[in-house]
Amino acid sequence: MTETTDAEQPAVREEILAYYAQGKEDDRLREGGAPAGRLEFWRTQDVLRRLLPAAPARVLDVGGGSGVHAQWLTEDGYEVDLIDPVPLHVEQAARIPGVTARAGDARELPVSDAAYDVVLMLGPLYHLPERADRVRALTEAHRAVRPGGLVVAATINRFAQLHDLLREERYFIPLHRERTDAVLADGRHPYHEDGFFTVAHFAQPGEVPTEFAEAGLGVEGQYGIEGVAWLMGGVEDWLDDPARREAVLAASRHIESEPSLLGTSGHLLTAGRPSP
Numbered sequence: 001m002t003e004t005t006d007a008e009q010p011a012v013r014e015e016i017l018a019y020y021a022q023g024k025e026d027d028r029l030r031e032g033g034a035p036a037g038r039l040e041f042w043r044t045q046d047v048l049r050r051l052l053p054a055a056p057a058r059v060l061d062v063g064g065g066s067g068v069h070a071q072w073l074t075e076d077g078y079e080v081d082l083i084d085p086v087p088l089h090v091e092q093a094a095r096i097p098g099v100t101a102r103a104g105d106a107r108e109l110p111v112s113d114a115a116y117d118v119v120l121m122l123g124p125l126y127h128l129p130e131r132a133d134r135v136r137a138l139t140e141a142h143r144a145v146r147p148g149g150l151v152v153a154a155t156i157n158r159f160a161q162l163h164d165l166l167r168e169e170r171y172f173i174p175l176h177r178e179r180t181d182a183v184l185a186d187g188r189h190p191y192h193e194d195g196f197f198t199v200a201h202f203a204q205p206g207e208v209p210t211e212f213a214e215a216g217l218g219v220e221g222q223y224g225i226e227g228v229a230w231l232m233g234g235v236e237d238w239l240d241d242p243a244r245r246e247a248v249l250a251a252s253r254h255i256e257s258e259p260s261l262l263g264t265s266g267h268l269l270t271a272g273r274p275s276p
């Protein structure tokens with residue numbers, strides 16, 4: 001395991017910790033939450049169930065939040081260890097039967113080398129504005145996964161906020177439009193005391209494979225999570241109807257890896273393995 005001194009330990013931005021300490025993340029993705037959050041959850045689950053090795057396998061859920069994904073993974077038969085920097089998230093995840101949860105940072109994982117069959121990073125990369133930090137986190141995932149194991153990372157797409165605010169008609173408010181447009185050049189989303197989100201990086205789909213490669217990971221696929229469905233007006237009613245929900249998931253699956261549409265999704269999953 002890599003050793004560091006206290007002075008070298010990475011620090012999570014206070015604005016990020018404060019944002020997630022509000023406890024909104026758990027409700028956002030669960031049944032009854034906002035349509036975009038539910039679609040994100042169901043589609044993430046859909047993609048992961050096709051990518052992951054058969055259970056039982058050891059999964060490290062880095063930045064796993066309150067354990068929304070760790071819960072179904074455990075129910076599917078996986079052995080799940082969750083690491084998150086937010087104390088509330090660790091407390092919530094630790095209540096889930098079968099899930100081991102502890103505090104930690106994606107850039108300095110408190111785990112042994114090659115200890116896991118799968119490393120999931122479904123949140124850390126989009127809260128690391130500096131490229132060096134994102135590569136460091138991916139390098140840590142590389143260290144933690146066994147040879148030939150799977151690393152899956154989520155990113156927020158560059159135009160996600162633009163699409164979201166336009167869909168909700170908040171883009172017509174001058175202040176929101178100005179702030180949203182400012183993010184488009186380099187993907188840096190700053191903290192605003194009255195803002196909708198916290199410090200983040202919104203990535204272009206093509207950025208992620210280069211960061212994987214720098215961390216010694218070869219990319220095997222990219223998957224748009226919400227596709228274009230999250231931008232459509234009827235999606236809430238569709239998701240409330242089980243038959244229509246399955247049709248939405250099937251339609252999203254058809255275009256999930258279409259290069260010309262990857263950037264339309266709110267979130268993107270990139271999957272890879274340690275390079276030979």
